[in-house]
Amino acid sequence: MTTKKSPQTSLIHSDYTPPAGFGAFPPAIHHASTVLFPNVAALRSGDWKDKSAYTYGLHGTPTTFTLEARLAEIEGGSDCLLAPSGLAAIAMVDFALLKTGDDILLPDNIYNPNRVLGNWLQDTMGITARYYDPLIGAGIAQLIRPNTRLIWAEAPGSVSMEVPDLPAICAAAKDKGVVVALDNTWSAGIALRAFDLGVDIVVQALTKYQSGGADVLMGAVITQDKSLHDRLALSHMRLGYGVGADDAYLVMRGLPTLKLRFDAHDAGARKVAAWLKARPEITKVLHPAFEDCPGHDTWKRDFTGAGGLFSVLFDARYSEEQTDRFVDALKLFKIGFSWGGPNSLCVPYRIQAMRRGWPDAGILVRFNIGLEDPDDLIADIEAALALLQS
Numbered sequence: 297m298t299t300k301k302s303p304q305t306s307l308i309h310s311d312y313t314p315p316a317g318f319g320a321f322p323p324a325i326h327h328a329s330t331v332l333f334p335n336v337a338a339l340r341s342g343d344w345k346d347k348s349a350y351t352y353g354l355h356g357t358p359t360t361f362t363l364e365a366r367l368a369e370i371e372g373g374s375d376c377l378l379a380p381s382g383l384a385a386i387a388m389v390d391f392a393l394l395k396t397g398d399d400i401l402l403p404d405n406i407y408n409p410n411r412v413l414g415n416w417l418q419d420t421m422g423i424t425a426r427y428y429d430p431l432i433g434a435g436i437a438q439l440i441r442p443n444t445r446l447i448w449a450e451a452p453g454s455v456s457m458e459v460p461d462l463p464a465i466c467a468a469a470k471d472k473g474v475v476v477a478l479d480n481t482w483s484a485g486i487a488l489r490a491f492d493l494g495v496d497i498v499v500q501a502l503t504k505y506q507s508g509g510a511d512v513l514m515g516a517v518i519t520q521d522k523s524l525h526d527r528l529a530l531s532h533m534r535l536g537y538g539v540g541a542d543d544a545y546l547v548m549r550g551l552p553t554l555k556l557r558f559d560a561h562d563a564g565a566r567k568v569a570a571w572l573k574a575r576p577e578i579t580k581v582l583h584p585a586f587e588d589c590p591g592h593d594t595w596k597r598d599f600t601g602a603g604g605l606f607s608v609l610f611d612a613r614y615s616e617e618q619t620d621r622f623v624d625a626l627k628l629f630k631i632g633f634s635w636g637g638p639n640s641l642c643v644p645y646r647i648q649a650m651r652r653g654w655p656d657a658g659i660l661v662r663f664n665i666g667l668e669d670p671d672d673l674i675a676d677i678e679a680a681l682a683l684l685q686s
């Protein structure tokens with residue numbers, strides 16, 4: 297980027313150059329498994345790692361390389377690798393950096409499939425996976441062992457919403473030569489400059505805000521450090537990760553509106569959360585912009601915004617049966633996983649079973665605020681809450 301532009305302008309004016317003689321804003325969609333070489337010498341000298349050339353569809357096309365470059369630019373990184381899902385992006389990191397005998401640290405509030413993967417590495421691969429209090433901050437130094445190779449972080453944890461002190465965790469990790477990988481999906485790369493805080497690897501579930509349509513599954517792994525990128529690229533190649541050209545285009549199509557949508561999710565979520573905060577049925581609003589949320593001060597220091605995702609705790613006098621009835625009664629909020637699309641969603645979690653030493657009583661319910669009018673969402677919640685009294 298030659299001149300500095302605001303994030304919103306950069307999302308629209310990217311470095312993409314259309315093919316000669318065909319001026320148009322959208323990048324082309326290139327489908328290919330076979331990529332043709334002009335002669336045998338070119339075939340023999342072809343290097344799959346070289347992104348200025350093409351060797352095979354699985355290793356990248358102009359479409360996927362364009363999306364990778366755009367995502368790296370948004371996140372403030374230099375390189376990006378695409379994966380067929382957010383979870384596949386997480387696995388790419390584990391398989392790139394870990395071998396038998398190694399140790400990893402994961403926050404106790406990590407995205408649950410990442411925990412399932414960590415436990416599987418422990419049970420079958422001779423790797424130890426240990427869990428830390430997401431609010432541990434600099435205290436993580438005491439947990440790092442000589443064989444610790446990777447520390448996962450998530451900011452905030454996408455169910456219980458604690459915001460970790462990333463600069464403190466990263467400084468302790470750097471001190472001992474341990475890589476920090478951050479699942480930065482909640483902020484979409486828009487509201488947190490992860491590399492500036494010392495993070496080494498950023499994972500994004502593009503399935504969420506980047507695609508924005510609840511119609512694509514994709515993930516990305518973004519780095520600033522070339523040698524880390526090279527290790528990840530080997531993992532990407534060995535695992536045979538590819539993404540479809542049409543899916544890559546769908547994600548690209550979402551990027552110019554990424555910040556506008558993110559800001560609209562943010563505004564809607566804060567309005568709904570503030571309304572819930574005043575309700576007697578709710579004891580805590582676990583939204584990083586609210587004081588109830590553990591790590592709220594860290595969020596204020598490190599983030600420039602919030603997404604559409606937050607949780608609330610219902611008063612302990614309500615049974616699970618009652619809060620299930622509340623969720624079932626919602627009409628605009630649909631019941632289902634994921635987030636970042638136009639539709640609002642609601643999921644109750646059995647958080648006490650998911651987390652060791654969870655301090656609070658009461659049922660945790662997670663809301664994903666979509667792009668509907670927040671006043672309509674509030675009316676929907678108000679009508680469903682009325683059922684709790686009956």
Ligand SMILES: *Cc1c(COP(=O)(O)O)cnc(C)c1O
Nearest residue numbers: 381382383407454481501503514
């Ligand atoms: C959704 C999600 C993922 C995984 O993305 P998929 O594309 O669904 O595999 C990873 N991390 C977080 C925080 C997520 O919300």
